Every structure is written in structure tokens, then in C-alpha cells.
Amino acid sequence: MFATVFFLAGCSRENALAPGEKTLSTEKAARIARIGADAVNAQSVRDVKRLQHAFAQYAEAGDWRAMASLFAENGKYVSGDVKVSGADALYTHFRDEMGAGEDGLLPDRLNIRLFLSPVLTLSGDGKTAQGRWHEVAMLGRYGEGASWKGGIYENDYVREGGVWKIETLHYYPQYAGSYDKGWRNVADVVPLTPYHYTPDEAGAPAPQTPDVEISALDAGETDTLMRNAEATADALLDESAVQNLQAAYGYYVDRKMWEDVADLFAEDATYEVAGEGLYRGRDAIRERFFGLGEPGLKEGELNDHLQLDPVVTLSPNGETATIRGFELQMTGRHSGASAWGFGVFDNSYVKEDGVWKIQSVKIYPRFAADYNIGWARDLLPTAPPVDAPHEASTLASADYPEHESPHIGFPEKAPAPEAEDKPAALDEIERKIAMAKAYDGAENVSDAYGYYIDEFRWDDTADLFAEDGWKELSYIGAYYGRERVRGSLFSRYGDRGRRPNFMAIHQKTQPYVTVAPDGKSAQIRLRLFQFNSQLDGDGSYIAGVYENQAKLEDGVWKIAGMDLDYVFLASYAGGWAAVEEGSAKRFAPTPESIAEYPPDGPLRGVVFAPFPAIAPMGFHFNNPVSGRAPELKLDWSISARPGEKNAGASSGSAPDEH
Known part of the structure; x- marks a missing residue:
């Protein structure tokens, strides 16, 4: 594992030299080279995520040739004996397996492949990477049938000709089934999917570049290296801000926080839904959402809008951006009607006075389906009636089963950012790179947690936590410190591993990450989209929101705090509309079992999934555009104990609103 450290002979650039220096020391030359390599590595992690999300977008659109083009020259797909x-x-395989032999996806077919919960690790030389993902596939042909399938991908990636490609797409199936009957385990015993990472490796998706190899670099190249490193870091921070903005939109729509939704838009923004209408200006957009009903969820109401698989493209000057992504809707009323909805969004964003805002939304609904029927027949209208003035939409319909998915316009590789004429000081460039890497470090370690608890690997789970990290244990309370977390897991669940015929699949998605200015700590909000599967029994769902804290500990990202608020627990039969009030309490441990390993403090939120009741839902962030504070603000805490907010991270600073 080697990285090149450049020796800068006779360098006289003012940004590379400190006052009084005439030539650059080998130590400083190594630092500059390491900064350049770290920026490239941080970009590589994002490029791999973009690559896998692009695969999902092409699959949904039925572009088999584009899917095959994402692979390396000798790239391969592996699943069992295939x-x-x-x-x-590869083109032929995708065409035959996903498109029934057709060169493209016929309008009456669905091929939705959701890639969730990435855990990515970059090799020491930055030339290869590995990634673990959950997949949820929603498949069907109208009039014939609808189905589910899901599993884990453990993929290999390689940088080929300066572009990241898939080297091996390795699929491990876990569950499948028709929509009518729901999913079941694919085998009597579904084996553990091998992990490509350890807990510490999960906490270092882009490891620090080592200094081992020396070569020459002149002054002009030094300046270029610094400028490019800063431009890369700035672009990654802008990309993070845009992804946060879209994630916030989804979380606000979930709770019908209409004022917060409207605040995310530029004053002259547009909002357009195919088949519904076009709304011009922030005021019209606000009126549109208020036309959907009064703000705030009412008892028994679910309005979840998951924002998934975003492909972000930032303009070279860093002033505008686009995202193509998926929106999965889970809506309805308890003891009433409930529905699935799915659409593709193609949005644009603009940076005004340093603040990112939504400039335009284009939503192409694909289907809306009654939960009790599914998406193979008798679909619901995709455009709900809205009591707000609007113009007719000019967007082409993408309604399944009559129309195809909208055209994909994003480039295979995002354009390189433009560099400033004069780079910042080295300390500032390093700080920006650290902040950019924090976004992925916090997500990586949070997602790794889900994969470990799926398999009841309690030592690995505990090792993801900081030495003084805290965790809420469902239905019991909070435990403070890594070893107390470890003990609580073994006490609650034992050490026999997961049951061979049952899988709890903790899928995390839609990250909103707030990073401290020094890049050493972060808070991250994630959506829990959990599927449970059995060999013979009914499947089930668990939905909720994680509000985690993460921090660097000896150069590795660790979980510093974990808060989970459940929303609902539902059997597949009947779904969320059929939840029995108070049914979540059946998972409560006995007082005697709690007394055997008592918690160190109470849970921060409700003990049991409240639905159909609506419980308060905390946010760690203010509105990213207007700064409006949520009703319940979850500040950095040294534990889950009440009265210990704003205590600050042990690194010396708690995350600000960045």
C-alpha cells in the first residue's frame, strides 16, 4: 500500500512556503502530497456511491446497455452458480433476467432496484474499493403479477482510465415472494454474507494516505495540487449540502411540516408533477402543500416519503447542481386505506449567498397502488387532487403500465470542479477535506451497525462504538460506554447468533449529516426501513428514525451516541393500516430480565412504536435554508440522559449547522 510523496525542489510559491522559507522541506512536501491524495480518496468514495446509484437508475429505466457500461473491462456479475x-x-444477462429478453423495459413491467445502506472501504493505494449494500427489488408485470426480492451485494470496484467501474457485482439473495403472499426466506438456512470489513475498517472508508514514496514535483505542480485538492473538498461539501437538502425535504414531508418544506425553495423556484400541474414561485409551492391538508400528522396518519438512490451532479463552478433519484411513498390511515407510491424525481438546486436551495422539482410518478392489492392491477391515480392554483404540467407521463420511465440525462462521471486562482492555506484545505470525509465516515459506521446486528454479532457491534459512546437499547433504556453497550447486547439477546429461519434486516437510508467545523464529529439522521423475513411465517416491517452521533477516535470513525425512535411495527398482511394498537408492547422484556442488566439511563423518546398515535419526532438540525428550529431539537449529548445536551463532543467541538 503505497502513496507517492512529492519532493518540491526549489519551490517558492507563497501558499506552499511559510514566511521566511526559501525552499520547501521534505516534511511539508509530504504533507502537500498527502493532502492531494486524501482529496482524491474522499472523491473516490463518493464516486463509488454515485456509480451504484446510477446502476439502480438505469435498471429502473431498463437501459441494459448503460448498466453493462458501468462495469470494468473484465467486470462480472456473480450470484450462486451464475x-x-x-x-x-452482461447486457444479455440484464436484458433476459430483468427485461424478459426485450431491448428495454416494456411500459407494463416494473424493475425497481433500491440500493440501501452502503458500507464502502477504499484500498490503501486508492485504486480499488469494496462495498456492501442491501437491495430491495419491487418487480412486476401489469395484469400478471407483482413480487419482491431482496438480498445483500458485496461488490468490488476499480478505477479504470480515471473512472470508477464495477469489477464484481456479487449478489447474495435472502428473501423473495409474490406480492399477494409476501416474502419468505430463499432457503431453509440463509447463510451469513461474508463481511469485507472489520469494525475499524468500516470507520475508515477513505483511510489516511501513508507517506512512503518520494518523487520530484516542481513549484507549478505544487500550486496545482493544492488548488485541485481545495476544489475537490469544496465540491464534496457542496454535494453533501445538496444531498442534505433533499433528505430534509423528505423528512419534512413525512411530518407534513409544510412551512419547512416551502422554506427549502428559492424564491423563483418551480415545482412540477407530471399529470398534476406546475407551481411557480415559493409562495405557490407553499400553497400547493397546504392544499394537501392541514400541517402536522393527525392520529392514525402515515405520510412517509423516502428519498432514495440519488445521483448528484454538481456544476464545475459549484453554483448549481442536479439530482435524479427515487421517491418511495408509504401512506394512508390506520384502519382505512393505505398505499404504496413510487416516482422518479429530477431536481435542480442553486447556491444563493452561500446557501443551497431547491430551484426546481420535476416529479414523474410511476405508480400508486392500494396496499391490499399491489402494483399488478387496479392502480390508483398518481396525481392527487390539490386545492391550489397551478398551470398545466408539461412533463411527459411516466405512469406505469402505459408509459416508460423518464429519460436519464446525468453524465457517467460528474464534471471536475473549477479551482480557485489562489489556494487556501494548508490547514484550511485539510479542514475542508476532513469535513467532507466525515459525511461518509458517519454514514459508513452507522450502516455497518445494521449489518452486524442483523447477524447478532455483538462484539463487532460494540466495537463500532467510541470508548465513551452511548446506545439506546429498545424498550429498556440507555447504556453509557462501549463495554456497557457490549454487555447490554449479550444480556438482552444472548450469544447464540441469529435464529436460522428468521432475519431482521436493518436497512438505513436517507442520511442527513451535520459535521463539526473541525471535521472530527458529526450528527447523522437516518431512516430505518426494516424488513423482517421468515422461512414459513408472515414477513413484517419496522419503520423509524435514527439520530446518531459519530466522532473520530484514533483516526477511526466511531458511534458516539445512538438514538432510535420507532414509528410503526407492522405485519406484512394488512401493513401499517392494520397495526393493532399497543401491539409493539409484545416485545417488551420482563422487569426481571431488565433487572439482570439494568440501564444507566432512560430512553430519550417513546418506549414503544406509537402508531397509530403520533409521537414527537426530534431533529438534530435546523431548517438548512431558513434556520427555523424544530419543535424538538436533539443537540449533541454526552449521553441520552436528560439535562446533558450541548455538552460537546470529546474532540472539543459539537457539530454546527453546516
Whole structure:
């Protein structure tokens, strides 16, 4: 694992030299080279995420040739005994397996492949990477049937010709089934999918570049290296801000926080839904959302809008951006009607006075389906009636089963950012890179937690926590310190591993990450989209929101705090509309079992999933545009104990609103 450290002979650039220096020391040359390599590595992690999300977008659109183009020259797909290699063979495989032999997806077919919960690790030389993902597939042909399938991907990636490609797409199926009957385990015993990472490796998705190899670099190249490193870091921070903005939109719509939704838009923004209408200006957009009903969830109401698989493209000057992504809707009323909805959004964003805002929203609904029927027949209208003035939409319909998914316009590789004429000081460039890497470090370690608890690997789970990290244990309370967290897991669940015929699949998605200015701590909000699967029994869902804290500990990202607020627990039969009030309490441990390993403090939120009741839902962040504070603000805490907010991270600073 080698990185090149450049020796800068006779360098006289003012940004590389400190006052009084005439030539650059080997130590400083190594630092500059390491900064350049760290920026490239941080960008590589984002490029791999973008690559996998692009795969999902092409799959939903039925562009088999584009899917195959994402693979390396000798790239391959592997699943069990199936091994396919080479662009033509991959194209044929995707066409036959996903498109029934058609060159493109017929309008009456669905091929939704959601990639969730990435855990990515970059090799020491920055040339290869590995990634673990959950997949949820929603498949069907109108009039014939609808189905589910899901599993884990453990993929290999390689940088080829300066572009990241898929080297191996390795799928491990876990569950499948028709929509009518729900999913079941694919085997009597579904084996553990091997992990490509350890807890510490999960906490270092882009490891610090080592200094081992020396080569020459002149002054002009030094300046270019610093400028490019800063431009890369700035672009990554802008990309993070845009992704946060879109994630916030989804979380606010969930709770019908209409004022907060409207605040996210630029004053002259547009909001357009195919088949519904076009709204011009922030005021019209606000009126549109208020036309959907009074703000705030009412008892028994679910309005979840998951924002998934975003492909972000930032303009070279860093002033505008676009995202193509998926929106999965889970809506309805308890003891009433409930529905699935799915659409594609193609949005644009603008930076005004340093603040990112939504400039335009274009939503292409694909289907809306009654929960009790599914998406193979008798679909619901995709455009709800809205009591607000609007113009007719000019967007082409993408309604399944009559129309295809909208055209994909994003480039394979995002354009390189433009560099400033004069780079910042080295300390400032390093700080920006650290902040950019924090976004992925916090997500990585949070997602790794889900994969470990799926398999009841309690030592690995505990090792993801900081030495003084805290965790809420469902239905019991909070435990403070890594070893107390470890003990609580073994006490609650034992050490026999997961049951061979049952899987609890903790899928995390839609991250909103707030990073401290020094890049050493972060808070992250994640959506829990959990599927439970059995060999013979009914499947089930668990929905909720994680509000985690993460911090660097000896150069590795660790979980510093974990808060989970459940929303609902529901059996597949009947779904969220059929939840029995108080049914979540059946999972409560006995007072005697709690007394055997008592918690150190109470839970921060409700003990049991409240639905159909609506419980308060905390946010760690203010509105990213207007700064409006949520009704319940979850500040950095040294524990879950009441009265210990704003205590600050042990690194010396708690995250600000960045």
C-alpha cells in the first residue's frame, strides 16, 4: 500500500512556503502530497456511491446497455452458480433476467432496484474499493403479477482510465415472494454474507494516505495540487449540502411540516408533477402543500416519503447542481386505506449567498397502488387532487403500465470542479477535506451497525462504538460506554447468533449529516426501513428514525451516541393500516430480565412504536435554508440522559449547522 510523496525542489510559491522559507522541506512536501491524495480518496468514495446509484437508475429505466457500461473491462456479475463476464454478456444477462429478453423495459413491467445502506472501504493505494449494500427489488408485470426480492451485494470496484467501474457485482439473495403472499426466506438456512470489513475498517472508508514514496514535483505542480485538492473538498461539501437538502425535504414531508418544506425553495423556484400541474414561485409551492391538508400528522396518519438512490451532479463552478433519484411513498390511515407510491424525481438546486436551495422539482410518478392489492392491477391515480392554483404540467407521463420511465440525462462521471486562482492555506484545505470525509465516515459506521446486528454479532457491534459512546437499547433504556453497550447486547439477546429461519434486516437510508467545523464529529439522521423475513411465517416491517452521533477516535470513525425512535411495527398482511394498537408492547422484556442488566439511563423518546398515535419526532438540525428550529431539537449529548445536551463532543467541538 503505497502513496507517492512529492519532493518540491526549489519551490517558492507563497501558499506552499511559510514566511521566511526559501525552499520547501521534505516534511511539508509530504504533507502537500498527502493532502492531494486524501482529496482524491474522499472523491473516490463518493464516486463509488454515485456509480451504484446510477446502476439502480438505469435498471429502473431498463437501459441494459448503460448498466453493462458501468462495469470494468473484465467486470462480472456473480450470484450462486451464475457467473457472467464482459460487456456483451452482461447486457444479455440484464436484458433476459430483468427485461424478459426485450431491448428495454416494456411500459407494463416494473424493475425497481433500491440500493440501501452502503458500507464502502477504499484500498490503501486508492485504486480499488469494496462495498456492501442491501437491495430491495419491487418487480412486476401489469395484469400478471407483482413480487419482491431482496438480498445483500458485496461488490468490488476499480478505477479504470480515471473512472470508477464495477469489477464484481456479487449478489447474495435472502428473501423473495409474490406480492399477494409476501416474502419468505430463499432457503431453509440463509447463510451469513461474508463481511469485507472489520469494525475499524468500516470507520475508515477513505483511510489516511501513508507517506512512503518520494518523487520530484516542481513549484507549478505544487500550486496545482493544492488548488485541485481545495476544489475537490469544496465540491464534496457542496454535494453533501445538496444531498442534505433533499433528505430534509423528505423528512419534512413525512411530518407534513409544510412551512419547512416551502422554506427549502428559492424564491423563483418551480415545482412540477407530471399529470398534476406546475407551481411557480415559493409562495405557490407553499400553497400547493397546504392544499394537501392541514400541517402536522393527525392520529392514525402515515405520510412517509423516502428519498432514495440519488445521483448528484454538481456544476464545475459549484453554483448549481442536479439530482435524479427515487421517491418511495408509504401512506394512508390506520384502519382505512393505505398505499404504496413510487416516482422518479429530477431536481435542480442553486447556491444563493452561500446557501443551497431547491430551484426546481420535476416529479414523474410511476405508480400508486392500494396496499391490499399491489402494483399488478387496479392502480390508483398518481396525481392527487390539490386545492391550489397551478398551470398545466408539461412533463411527459411516466405512469406505469402505459408509459416508460423518464429519460436519464446525468453524465457517467460528474464534471471536475473549477479551482480557485489562489489556494487556501494548508490547514484550511485539510479542514475542508476532513469535513467532507466525515459525511461518509458517519454514514459508513452507522450502516455497518445494521449489518452486524442483523447477524447478532455483538462484539463487532460494540466495537463500532467510541470508548465513551452511548446506545439506546429498545424498550429498556440507555447504556453509557462501549463495554456497557457490549454487555447490554449479550444480556438482552444472548450469544447464540441469529435464529436460522428468521432475519431482521436493518436497512438505513436517507442520511442527513451535520459535521463539526473541525471535521472530527458529526450528527447523522437516518431512516430505518426494516424488513423482517421468515422461512414459513408472515414477513413484517419496522419503520423509524435514527439520530446518531459519530466522532473520530484514533483516526477511526466511531458511534458516539445512538438514538432510535420507532414509528410503526407492522405485519406484512394488512401493513401499517392494520397495526393493532399497543401491539409493539409484545416485545417488551420482563422487569426481571431488565433487572439482570439494568440501564444507566432512560430512553430519550417513546418506549414503544406509537402508531397509530403520533409521537414527537426530534431533529438534530435546523431548517438548512431558513434556520427555523424544530419543535424538538436533539443537540449533541454526552449521553441520552436528560439535562446533558450541548455538552460537546470529546474532540472539543459539537457539530454546527453546516
